[in-house]
Amino acid sequence: MQVTGDPETTLVTYSLGSCIGVVIYDPVVRVGGLLHYMLPESKIDAEKARTNPWMFADTGIPLFFKEAYKLGAEKRRIKVKVVGGSQILDTCGFFNTGKRNYTALRKIFWTNEVLVEAEVVGGNVNRTVSIEISSGKVWVKTSGNGVIEI
């Protein structure tokens, strides 16, 4: 998890797999952040959630927004983009971490009335996401394919 107001910075998280990258940006104060979480629910390991809350959607996402608020970002202005949540070709339902990660995020956003401006989720590809803090531009690179701005 990284949150910054430094206009010289570009935040990047590589190769998301079934993980989710959440990008937030407040264009007025030019504060942005990037959260890379791996799993939907912290109940799987309470001790891990204490030492690394960023690993889980339910503990990581609320803290992530709070970190941005500390730097002057405001909820009503924050733009949210979501990337990742891929899956292997599973028809047996054992390896649904990507879908579960995405569902956990939608649930948290629904409860807290957060709208998602853009998303590139699902499928079975690896994605890398980055945000340029000076402009708030967000790029998604799909491994083996090109880079797009979202």
Next chain:
Amino acid sequence: MNLDEKICQSINQLPPFPIVIQRAMELIENPRSSAQDVVDVIQFDQAITADVLRLCNSAYFGLRRNVDSLREALVMVGFNQLLDIILTRGSVQIYGKPCKGYDLDSGELWRHSVACALLSRIVAKQLKWEAQPAHFTAALLHDIGKMVLSDFVKDYLKDIQNLIETRQVSFIDAEREVLGIDHAELGGKITDQWKFPKTIVSAVRYHHSPSLAQEDHQAVQLVYLCDVIAMITGIGGGADGLSYPAYGEVMKQYNLKEEDIERFIVQLDDRFHLVDEVLRAK
């Protein structure tokens, strides 16, 4: 010459196999030999020795005092764990070059392989299996075929991607159809050519098709499962993405649930970052 024959000939382009791993293979095949044999070989390689000691002294093991020599490390962390470290460090040079065809920078495939190898220990422990160096090695080398196939995938990536899109097949099926051979089969040929134990050859060969393996089912299924979990984490993930088939039978056979997969990912997180920091491929 057919394309698949040309690909098989390219096996010779791989860098020479590290003597450390060769010796480790001999150990795996001959249980009567001692860990001291491996220590005797690697102590003359200062770079490997230094990295092995750094990892032994890292938070990964949480030893109460520092170890200064491989002999001491052997006593403090035990034979199996020392062998794991040596294999992990020894494999750095095999995965040295970038895999452009899979859109992987230098060291990325090594990171994926290390994640898979660490998972093999985590999953085996949950299943109450004895820690076997052959399982760890197979997990570490399961994608070795990509190191050779990468150049060919690079030339034919558009064809592979088109096939995936038009026929809805997995990456490995498209790889095999376009190139005449896939990275798992090629990996099997490489490890066979290197005269590795057959358990390792089987696990590498069938790591995407465990139901086709005729023997060594435990090793094959373990490596298959660990590879899937490593893919889910995205560590060292490339152009092939997660485009591989799932075999629920393996989960059912060992009575594993989705929550177990998530617990394995949690356990991997700490271990992987420690190993990655200390031994990151240069």
